[in-house]
Amino acid sequence: MPNTYRGEIAAHLGGKQRTLVLTLGALAELESAFGASDLMALAERFGTGRLSARDLVRIIAAGLRGAGEAISDDEVATLTIDGGAAGYVRVAADLIAATFDGAAVGEAR
Numbered sequence: 001m002p003n004t005y006r007g008e009i010a011a012h013l014g015g016k017q018r019t020l021v022l023t024l025g026a027l028a029e030l031e032s033a034f035g036a037s038d039l040m041a042l043a044e045r046f047g048t049g050r051l052s053a054r055d056l057v058r059i060i061a062a063g064l065r066g067a068g069e070a071i072s073d074d075e076v077a078t079l080t081i082d083g084g085a086a087g088y089v090r091v092a093a094d095l096i097a098a099t100f101d102g103a104a105v106g107e108a109r
Contacts, residue, residue, distance in 0.1 A: 007098045053085075
């Protein structure tokens with residue numbers, strides 16, 4: 001069961017229930033993958049709502065690795081999900097929302 005207070009989500013990917021979380025390390029991985037200079041730039045990139053299939057693979061893979069699963073981007077690219085492309089978008093969107101909690105990045109809490 002995912003711990004929503006830690007930003008975890010659950011998703012049924014590749015025929016099994018999995019936990020995903022964007023840890024600090026996973027976010028650093030995504031900054032590097034997307035060429036983002038900082039967390040604000042990464043959040044802005046996600047905020048455009050324009051994500052490629054490769055972007056979805058990277059986000060989902062980073063979330064799985066953040067939750068401790070040893071899985072490569074190439075392995076994630078082969079995972080199936082109910083709902084097809086819309087299912088992958090939903091998982092990535094839920095993960096991003098859980099990570100940033102609707103607050104502006106850099107906003108004091």
